[in-house]
Amino acid sequence: MHKLSRSVRFSINPFLPQDQAGANSYASRPSGEGVAIFFELAVTLAGEVEPSTGFVVNVTEIDDKARRFVVPIFAKRLRSDFARGRHIGLDDLAELLRSSQKALAGKFGQAGIAALALKLSPFKKIGMEFEGSSEETEMVYYSEKFEFAAMHKLWNDNFSEQRNFEVFGKCASKAGHGHNYIVEVTVKTAPGASFTVGNFEKVVNDELIELVDHKNLNEDVAEFTKAIPTVENLAVFAWDKLVGKFDNACLHGVTVWETDRTSCSYYGAKNQGP
Numbered sequence: 001m002h003k004l005s006r007s008v009r010f011s012i013n014p015f016l017p018q019d020q021a022g023a024n025s026y027a028s029r030p031s032g033e034g035v036a037i038f039f040e041l042a043v044t045l046a047g048e049v050e051p052s053t054g055f056v057v058n059v060t061e062i063d064d065k066a067r068r069f070v071v072p073i074f075a076k077r078l079r080s081d082f083a084r085g086r087h088i089g090l091d092d093l094a095e096l097l098r099s100s101q102k103a104l105a106g107k108f109g110q111a112g113i114a115a116l117a118l119k120l121s122p123f124k125k126i127g128m129e130f131e132g133s134s135e136e137t138e139m140v141y142y143s144e145k146f147e148f149a150a151m152h153k154l155w156n157d158n159f160s161e162q163r164n165f166e167v168f169g170k171c172a173s174k175a176g177h178g179h180n181y182i183v184e185v186t187v188k189t190a191p192g193a194s195f196t197v198g199n200f201e202k203v204v205n206d207e208l209i210e211l212v213d214h215k216n217l218n219e220d221v222a223e224f225t226k227a228i229p230t231v232e233n234l235a236v237f238a239w240d241k242l243v244g245k246f247d248n249a250c251l252h253g254v255t256v257w258e259t260d261r262t263s264c265s266y267y268g269a270k271n272q273g274p
Contacts, residue, residue: 003114005044006062011036012075014082019075025063030071037078040119041066043104046131047111057108069103090126093118094140094191097128117141124197141252142195143186146204148213151178152229176218182257183208183238189249199247208241231258235266243268 011032013019022031028038043066047056077096081088097116104113117127123145128138153176154168164172185204189195215221217229227233238254245251257263 001046002049002056003044003046004056005042006059007040007042008063008066009040010067010071011038012078014078029067039074041070042117044115045108045111046114056111061108065104065107070100073099073103090195091192093126094128101130138191139188140191141186141188143184145182145184146209147180147182148209149178149180150212150215150217151176152217154228156228179258184255185242186252187246187249188252193248195248203245204242207245208238231256231262231264235264239266239268
């Protein structure tokens with residue numbers, strides 16, 4: 001079984017009766033006109049590879065079906081709610097994702113809709129997984145990225161100097177070095193569970209970011225006076241600080257980036273996969 005994901009970008013101006021189709025799908029199609037609302041919808045299909053093509057499906061089919069069947073759902077809802085001055089909350093977005101899944105069901109042959117995820121900004125997204133779930137068991141996944149700056153020392157005093165350089169390479173230094181870290185926290189919640197982004201952000205800030213931001217991790221954070229603050233250990237540390245702390249939501253996973261090319265995700269001892 002393979003899972004194929006394709007991101008489809010589109011823009012809607014809720015104050016116009018319709019949008020320009022546009023011709024640049026990389027940026028957004030429909031293109032939007034003037035100040036419009038930009039969306040990026042990740043469609044994940046689950047299925048077997050067709051031997052004659054090497055495809056689960058051709059990704060151009062995902063583009064076409066999403067624009068034919070999903071974009072009108074978003075456009076209709078946005079124009080209706082904007083006209084009434086109605087707020088569109090996370091539960092409304094989950095409803096739109098569920099409606100989108102139903103509209104796409106059966107459109108890709110043997111491949112089924114495994115998940116849909118909507119990027120709300122470069123740093124926030126909301127998603128739902130559909131494979132093997134029913135409306136009674138569906139969960140909403142909300143992810144948000146945070147940043148902090150910190151220094152760490154990758155050095156084991158029990159190793160020889162030569163062994164330290166063999167293990168940690170150019171990062172080996174008794175003086176340490178710094179990173180601008182990014183941490184993405186993902187929680188899962190039931191639709192209608194009164195989850196709020198403001199409370200979520202406060203928990204992450206108070207329970208995690210304040211502990212590590214502008215700190216010497218080896219010296220200022222008790223957990224790292226013995227453990228080496230690698231990105232792997234930081235991911236576990238973040239999980240331990242946040243698990244069980246959210247109202248109306250459960251921690252699903254934590255990803256920590258120390259550079260744009262190096263990251264580690266952790267899903268907890270009882271939840272080993274996304």
